[in-house]
Amino acid sequence: MILLTGGTGYIGSHIAVELLQAGNEVAILDDLSNSDKSVIERIQHIAQRNVIFYHGDVRDSSLLASIFQDHHIESVIHCAGLKAVGHSVKDPLAYYDVNVYGSICLCSAMQKAGVKRLLFSSSATVYGIEAEPPYVETMARGVSSSPYGTSKGMVEKLLEDLFASDPQWSVGILRYFNPIGAHPSGYIGELPQGTPNNLMPYISQVAAGVLPELLIYGDDYATDDGTCVRDYLHVVDLAIGHRVALTVLEEPGVHRYNLGTGSGISVKQMVDAFVASIGVEVPYRYAPRREGDLAAFWASASKAERDLGWQPGKTLEDMMVDTWRWQQFSNKAQQSS
Template identity: 45%
Template sequence: MKTVLVTGGVGYIGSHTSVALIESGYDIVIVDDLSNTRLDLLEGIKKITGKDPKFYEGDLKDEKLVAKIFNENQIDAIIHFAASKAVGESVTEPLKYYKNNFLSLVNLLEQAVSASIPLVFSSSCTVYGTPDLLPVTEQTPVKPAQSPYGNTKQVGEEIIVDTIAANPNFKAISLRYFNPIGAHESSHIGELPLGVPNNLVPYLLQVAAGERECLSVFGDDYNTPDGTCIRDYIHVVDLAEAHVVAVKRMLDGLSKEPYEVFNLGTGQGNSVLELIKVFEEVNGLKLNYKIVDRRAGDVEQIYADTTFANEELGWKSRFELPDMLRSAWNWQKNLSKLG
């Protein structure tokens, strides 16, 4: 049985991927500093899988901790989620993002390279900046990032490419995801941001639950059909399953290049107002929202061409937007009951 190190494995995408890995027969080791999540999600992983994964609470900027994890475990592959990830916050706190996202990656790579342990890197569609053509493919030019967060993903990929160039036995896959939303069907895990949510859906959920007064829609004067930003929303469970496929690809020696990149999305764009409307329809609710000024760092519209991932990985998203928003609301209701 192979063992996968999941950094940020108690976070939103990390917890769902941890479940998918266990259900696919992997052992996992989780490290998380709990800076933007709670141990409730670790309990959720246990409830869903019946397994109690080994867990380290700590910061990957700590070289000694990283070395300790690798010394104490036989790690066969790494999935690296641990990073600061809010576009808006990165604009106001850029140094936090550069310090956290780069140091943690470099510390991990030092260990991975020395033992030729393959790595799946949690990248983002933000690396494309504002694309000239839609949908974006893996060959779409990487343009100047719209935010420090997006820049950390661009440079993170460059760090990996440079590392592979100097260490040809090392392999990695970058998964560029679009906008993950939704929750596990059990409602035991889902998105659990601490403090004020930076992302659309968790904020929307808190407004729907009466925990916040009003949802702000940032701008309605974009060059889109209804004036609001367009994104490619993907169910987090679909995303998690793609990480399992990527790990297996490298462990089975099926990579066609030492470094590969795949877009993960549905291939369909939905505007913010469309998302709100679908949420209201599938859950029988009315949301209190208002249009406000544009937000720094936001890209007008972006959605994926997922042909390469579909054909090369044999992976395809299964869930539609109503499924995503129904599962997200079920998670929020469960969260409200738990307090």
């Protein structure tokens, strides 16, 4: 059985579906602080399999101990955490508490239970503000622009130290670039609270009329069209990346992988791609740059391809169409609630 923390969240729910469909038993631990219990039914509906759900906090050591006692957990995928970069600047303690202390509690419980295989949701932000794209796994971690990014780097270091102390550990550090899109069924996707921080839900909420216009932060970056460039990948491809990365855990060590497409696309190009794929206008306006945003970064994706045979299979159009299908599902769900 695989224990998946944060499994009702955006990325975790897609991982859960992918694991169940591949025949794995899955237990989810989530405190529902940024997700909804109904996601469990939707995961089960898509996968046509049941999942075990624990409603609880990853910092709850006694709950963790009982989960490891009650199930034969082979590996853990740790997605639970706080993820809003801007919010982390305002409330750093919350980010170090949930992201760092939460990881310490999880690893301690794993150690006590003798479970030493872990995939960790890290982020491209660990490369820091000075790194030149494409980001390669051999680059050192850099200085982050936010407590969120720092918390991810701290957990990476903690996991490296854990392996140094006990070479039986197998740790997969997965550095995500910019996951977007939703499951093609339309049943699960990103569920932002309030005005989205991320581009794709922002675009789709404007297209759906939930928000009046899209603010594009900065049009004077040193990029082709002046807007920021990121490496957007489909969340289903990201979920597949976790399933295949579980195989590297058979080998003890610290395994670092970028999960990105290997190419960058600008914010303006994303808006144009959405309009071209969906045929719905997205009114937008340029606004001042957001503090902490980098001009451009994308992944070197060759290590994951070489070692894991992982390559994103979804197109930009898939990302747009699946986002839009999910937006319509969420609209309907909201209207009927």
